[in-house]
Amino acid sequence: MMRNDPIKHVFIWPAVLVVLAISIFPLIYSLTTSFLSYRLIPPIPPRVVWLGNYATLLQEPRFWNAIFTTTLIAFIAVGLQYAIGFGVALALNARVPGERLFRVALLLPMLLAPVAVALVARMMFNPTMGPLNQFLSKFGLVNLPFLTNGHWALACIIAVEVWQWTPFVILMMLAGLQTLPEDVYEAAELENASAWQQFWGITFPMLLPISAAIVFIRLIESYKIMDTVFVMTGGGPGVDTETLTLFAYQEGFKKFNLGYTSALSFLFLIAITIIGVTYLALLRPHLEKRR
């Protein structure tokens, strides 16, 4: 069969159309719904409000609070995950004694379901029965309001995120470290370059592309955080730890406010796209230097 044989269209187009129907239709449906005032409970007939839902959302302090909270969790958690993960990966790459055991043990949190991790964390941070406060009490220190104070609750969520997802960074960075050529380091050693100089001059720049990808993936994933927050705090106290996805869940599945929730989903999509594009644009000059 020739490459330009028209028969290829018979095979390709049905598949393309099916894929388009499956992936594009829900998006179009959701976009259409976002222009409606549409509630399932109490049942209210759909009414076109055009950009009304978007305008209401943009004036809604709770929406901006959710954006701020999600961004705070995402940036702090991913920053810490990267710094700790990179450090541990370097240590493991240096073939420390018991490296294999560490490698398996450090990967365990990533293998657990976020809901299970959040449940364990909720018990750990329990104000009276949790081991953390019991430990503090033994030393005569006051019990800390881990999940009942907004700032503490946010810190706890970030801590859990870091604990669970740092192994992912370790795994990826370790894979990257193991692909670095030995001869570059040998040459650097001949030039008497210190370990610090080797890190900043060789390791970090050579791992920049993989670092950029890891941070990008984690950032996008962190913006979608829901299960951990849902189980640990339910978004509280008040709305202090309410993230965008949790806000969307509350509107969509508790208040059945479908139009509003669709608009919220699209604003979420726009926010993620802006963050992703900005991030890649900022990194592009550095990445291009590496080519």
Next chain:
Amino acid sequence: MLRRTFLMLTTSLAMACAASQANAACSPDYTGVTLTVASQTGPYIASALKLGADEWAKKTCGKVNVVEFPWSELYPKIATSLTASDATFDLVSFAPAWLPDFVPYLSEMPKEMQSGKDWDDIEPAYRERLMVWEGKIYSQSMDGDVHTYTYRTDLFSDPKEKDAFKAKYGYDLAPPKTWKQYLDIAEFFQRPDKGLWGTAEAFRRGGQQFWFFFSHAAAYANNPNYPGAMFFDPETMDAQINNPGWVKGLEEYIRASKLGPPNALNFSFGEVNAAVAGGQVAESIGWGDTGVIAADPKQSKISGKVGSAMLPGSDEIWNAKTKKWDKFPSVLPGPFMAFGGWQIAVPKAGKNQQAAWDFVKTLTSPEVSGQAAITGGSGVNPYRKSHTANLQLWSKIFSPEEAKEYLGAQSDSINAKNVALDMRLPGYFSYTEVVEIELGKALAGQTTPQAALDAMAKEWNRLTDEFGRAKQLAAYRAAMGLPPKN
């Protein structure tokens, strides 16, 4: 050949006889029928449903599968299933407040179930008010819920405590008549160094918190001179939640949060019961479960020392019409039918509706429900006249004095002239969500009580306009037992 035919005939006859005997034991016969019931996570209510399921299985040979969801997830699970008109659940158990949202998807109770001895045995507050929506019966109460007061009789009868209390506050230590007295008592027994705290209430978002707040506010906002105006003005449907009565209720609720164990802000009703049964607190408010659990020696450290009373009240109640405080000659108790007791209903989309209603009949029969009511942790509180009248039933868990106080508090509260009904409105979850959010802020000290309540009122009014003020007003008046507005 003849012998073989005779043998086969005899065997067939014997089998047929055996089968008919087995079927005779199933009345009505629902062999092969499996009902699925949506419930909140046990033991509360789910265990009562399982108790009913066992009885129904014995009687009808049918099976009941109880599917449990956490409290905060129950509404979305049921609502999603009902609005999709799928037959996931043959029965749904839920809060009366959700009934207006679910009514379009529920089947009406068969007429034959709406009369007779068992029907008349249901307390009128449930039978004539909470089970009714727009003149029709779509659900059956399977639990009675009214907030009452629980206290430790060993502390309250201790002469040293009594003397010290009188010396400090100038009146006798006794179950409080007013919320001020309630807070005085909590303050008096606040002794963290001895592992004793004043009171326990639910303060956690998603942990039944707002009903406890409503109980405080009912004393100041449910005015018999202007009935049905606790949540909204029944003439205009304007939100009343930020009036001075509610502000006073919220101030006292916040004060109570500071007179509880150190983790009180994280308490849901389950933790309240644990604190009471663990002897950690001197007093508490909540549903009837508290008294039953506290009396059970297997679950409680204060068994035999449990007292009960009606909720405290006030002699000053805000009048939403005159916008003034009405002064009463004596303190009016402020019972509040918080939640209003679990109900069970049969979705229209269900494939086994007849069997499902038959299960409801067994589950809520005086015998089965009476057993559930005296079982600690079943979540079932008295809702039938026979539940509170049968002292012998309660002697299994309470001492005579405890039983008298407990049943008296339950019965007096339900039948009180000024009993406040819980809010029932279409879009209920939207209304209560903002309450939870703002309560969280007020409890954390991030906002003042007045500002929190103003935010709630603003959102309530916005929601009412969005859902249709006239429609919501009609629904609210029906829920409060008021005649339709012309």
